[in-house]
Amino acid sequence: MHPNRIHSNRKIRPKNGPFQGHQTRKLGPTLRICQINIEGISRSKSDYISRILREQNVDIVAIQETHTQDKTQLNTRGKIHGYSIIGATFHRSYGIATYARNNLDEVKLESVTTLHDIHIVKVNVGPTTIINVYKPPTIMWPDHVLGDISHPTIVIGDFNSHHVNWKYSSNNINGEMLVSWAETNNAHLVFDSKSKGTFKSGRWNREYNPDLCFVSVTTKNLPMAASRTVMNDFPNSQHRPILIEIGLQIPLINSTPYPRWNFNKAAWEDYANELDKCIRFIPPKRSNYNRFLGLIIAIAKKHMPRGYRKDYIPGWNELSENLYREYMNGNIDVADDLLTSLDEYRKEKWNKTMTALDFRHSSREAWSLLKKLGGKQHTRRAETSISPNQRHTIQIRKRFRDLKKECTQTHELSAPYSVAEITTALKDLKPGKAAGPDGMHPEFLINCGPNTRRWLSKFYTDIQQSVHMNDKTSNFRTLNNGLAQGSVLAPLLFNVYIADLPLTHSIKFAYADDLAIVTQHKDLNETERILTDDLITLGNYFHAWRLKPNTSKTEASCFHLNNKLASAQLDITFNGDALNHNCHPKYLGITLDRTLSFKTHLENTAAKLNSRNNIIHKLCGTSWGASAHTLRCSALGLVYPVAEYCASVWLNSAHVAKVDTQLNTTMRLISGTIKSTPTHWLPTLTAIAPPPLRRASALVKELSKISLNHELPINNFIDDATKTRLKSRKPTPKTAKDLIDANFDMMTQWEQTWAAVAENDNILCNISPGHIPTGFDLQRNLWCTLNRIRTSHGRCADSLHKWGMRDSPKCDCGAEKQTIYHIAFVCPIHAYQGPRIDCLTTPPKFIKWLEELELDL
Structure with a gap:
């Protein structure tokens, strides 16, 4: 063990990915463990893993599937330089071994067992117990699984058990038993749903997580401080090495060596006054923009600090630095005070962010925080190349000039900008946005004075612009009528432009620039004919008004209950191209299926919720995020918006239990209850209404809002939607009308449900849901x-x-x-x-x- 060690993790380059790595400050003893299913140990594999262990400074190595039949074979094929075998089991197809670094103190073997072909080696390193486990895929766990564990204990190995908690698509009996064992023994799963899988199938080219790590919890119900990193592929093994680090650690964020402005310490009043005095010497012309930019930067350097920190610890202040120095000088009693000071900052920062988090109206801070928790997903943008048709360029320009002469002048849009308009625009400008290529931050403009705003009003009037694409730059043109990016006016103008869409046999649904046409018929061939004719009509309209639809993104789908035609595909053409048939189209965030059961959509939603629950689970394992208030706030910000998106559409689905199961898991994490707890307790203990009642309340609000606006076209379809031929069809408008007729109220219904549960209990009746x-x-x-x-x-x-x-x-x-x-x-x-x-x-x-x-x- 190495007390008071400051360790820097070596950076590991994942395949086809960015570097991953960070530095940490250690508080107290640390232990580094490497675990891998080696799929048959050999001399070459031993040499390869020796290099990894030296680079990562590993203390304990847990290996599964050595495929050795006795100690002689293991000593011959599994000799790892600098490490000694502490305990091992032997089998021609299985077998495990635990190694320890030669100079590691207080290492002893506790037990070696092979029961029901489940191989277990227990090793003690000081007070810590490390259990190396391997269960073959075809073997069932015994009733006791791994038995009781005491604190501090680390259980690692290849468990070959499937459960959604570690990103399997479904559960099997082994996974259920393992989760039950962990819950019974208060074993905490160390797992990140965003990390890559520990097993990459060579046959199916998919990733799984059979290799797991569990740690025991303290008397305060907090798990051991542990981090888990899945490393790169290992040669001649489908399993990847896993690095596990045990011990208190403070993460150091490596700052990019790029100077940044500290706007929190800026003297904005002095900045605005000096800028107003100097701006009068620069004429408001396009050619003087660089002078204006230079003036902004020069004055900003006088009135606000600028720089960067090499290593940054969130929440680290002067008190933290003094406590850390005391700790390094030998006063180990101040470690708790140091961690408490950091935890208070983290908790305050997290709660503040979660309070404002809403996935329906996500903000920059919300997504930034999620990326930091779950890892960034990098996307590659394809280069755009435009080949203008030179033959028609002159004709188009002439026709465009003629059309401009015919247009009436709109004084409202072409009038010069006023100072009031500039002030309003600056109020709507979001601070904290990244600067553009010129280095202009929004804060520079938001905090400017009246003279500068007057200068901006003149500068933006009749401003000139050019387009730069593929190393080519167009000529400058005067911008008379501008429109801000993301403005609601853009889709509004587009809808005005296509307001005269021709009549079609099919019903048209439009949202912004997405257009869907829907028809209904008993004959599939007749359906194809109707849709094809309507697309011809729309295609002629688009061609006449110079609109080009994207046929590659246009799809055809068919919804019916005829299982004999389950594999039937629509044969529809649009502008000479055959449309792709998609059995599970995604429209406005909802994945549809042939029978409109929403099974696929709810399965996808449940998978997303499982990933969000992993974040809540990680918060439960931190000293700063484990309070009930923090967990509840996080769940309402992270989990429930995803679970309830468009719930008024699919709340009657037979597969809604897939979502409710994940929400029950969320409430169990908040309340700290075990899986056998009746579900009616979960909403009461978390003060979150039951999911069915929340969905019903959202449905009633949605239909009431629609009913109040009689001009909405959807009102024409609500009455028809309530008429059903089959009992299995449960349209939500009919459900909403029944709820409204029954004077549905979520809190009243919740209280009545709880009263029925607590009817025969004089104590429970005192609880107010x-x-x-x-x-x-x-x-x-x-x-x-x-x-x-x-x-x-x-x-x-x-x-x-x-x-x-x-x-x-x-x-x-x-x-x-x-x-x-x-x-x-x-x-x-x-x-x-x-x-x-x-x-x-x-x-x-x-x-x-x-x-x-x-x-x-």
């Missing part, structure tokens, strides 16, 4: 224990006996069954001396009992 329950401000371990007592579901002898984790359900006091209720209110050894209602009101006496409770529920 929708209100933040008491205890929300407690530490994570106390909050989890409190909710497990409230729900009577947790780790007790009776439950452990049912799960095969304990031989007897008896309590230490001699009672036949040790239930959660027995522990909290009956047991003479552990019970709380007070009324049961105190678990809802949480007086100081009950909180003190929770803190002194020796059992881990």
